[in-house]
Amino acid sequence: MKITFITLFPEYFTFFKNHSIIKRAIENKKIKIELLNPRDFTKDKNRQVDDYIYGGGAGMLMLIEPIVKAIEKVKNENSFVILTSPRGRKFSQELAKKIAITKKELIIICGHYEGIDARIKHFIDLEISLGEFILTGGEIVAMAISDAIIRLIPDVINKDSLIEESFENNLIETDHYTKPQVFRNYSVPDVLLSGDHKKILAWRKESAIKNTKLFKKNNQKW
Ligand SMILES: C[S@@+](CC[C@H](N)C(=O)[O-])C[C@H]1O[C@@H](n2cnc3c(N)ncnc32)[C@H](O)[C@@H]1O
Numbered sequence: 001m002k003i004t005f006i007t008l009f010p011e012y013f014t015f016f017k018n019h020s021i022i023k024r025a026i027e028n029k030k031i032k033i034e035l036l037n038p039r040d041f042t043k044d045k046n047r048q049v050d051d052y053i054y055g056g057g058a059g060m061l062m063l064i065e066p067i068v069k070a071i072e073k074v075k076n077e078n079s080f081v082i083l084t085s086p087r088g089r090k091f092s093q094e095l096a097k098k099i100a101i102t103k104k105e106l107i108i109i110c111g112h113y114e115g116i117d118a119r120i121k122h123f124i125d126l127e128i129s130l131g132e133f134i135l136t137g138g139e140i141v142a143m144a145i146s147d148a149i150i151r152l153i154p155d156v157i158n159k160d161s162l163i164e165e166s167f168e169n170n171l172i173e174t175d176h177y178t179k180p181q182v183f184r185n186y187s188v189p190d191v192l193l194s195g196d197h198k199k200i201l202a203w204r205k206e207s208a209i210k211n212t213k214l215f216k217k218n219n220q221k222w
Pocket residue numbers: 083084085086087109110111112113114115116128129130131132133134135136137138139141
């Protein structure tokens with residue numbers, strides 16, 4: 001998969017590209033990442049990328065032309081253009097999976113300031129939101145959604161790690177423990193040290209069900 005991020009702040013992505021699973025996915029040629037800065041698609045000497053809002057209002061809006069030119073530089077028949085936006089479709093594991101399976105090239109647009117000229121809607125395929133809150137820019141959103149998508153691309157991470165992850169099989173993951181066996185009076189459940197695989201499996205199923213109930217409770221509105 002190729003992912004192009006259109007961003008005024010490409011520096012955000014330096015750490016993202018150069019560490020952990022994303023770095024390995026790039027090295028193993030599972031993904032390719034390109035960064036385009038709308039500023040490089042301006043014509044004026046100030047390389048202006050934002051302006052005042054027609055009709056008045058606080059803040060500045062990103063100009064549409066540099067962004068559309070950046071899209072057009074990389075867009076082809078395989079491209080799927082995503083706009084990060086608080087009013088978009090709420091991101092989920094299900095959507096991550098759908099995109100990982102069906103799309104070959106993503107172009108992800110990161111808004112900033114008060115957002116982007118509304119005519120951008122004519123140049124995108126989907127608006128995606130990370131949730132009902134406002135971030136300063138779309139960069140964190142773009143990294144979050146692409147991270148979730150990349151780890152679902154075949155052979156990016158161990159297949160077995162994905163099977164029991166939260167949101168698979170409508171369940172939240174079971175509790176896991178590692179060393180030490182006792183930490184400040186808190187012990188690892190005995191069953192996990194028993195070596196009895198049948199019992200361990202039953203305990204894990206029960207723990208996953210408990211965690212799923214907890215997830216639902218945590219997400220009830222206040
Ligand atoms: C400060 S926000 C603009 C918010 C806009 N004025 C509004 O009220 O909807 C700047 C950019 O951050 C990104 N952004 C902020 N919060 C987001 C969220 N919850 N989901 C997706 N993108 C978000 C979008 O790209 C947005 O254009």
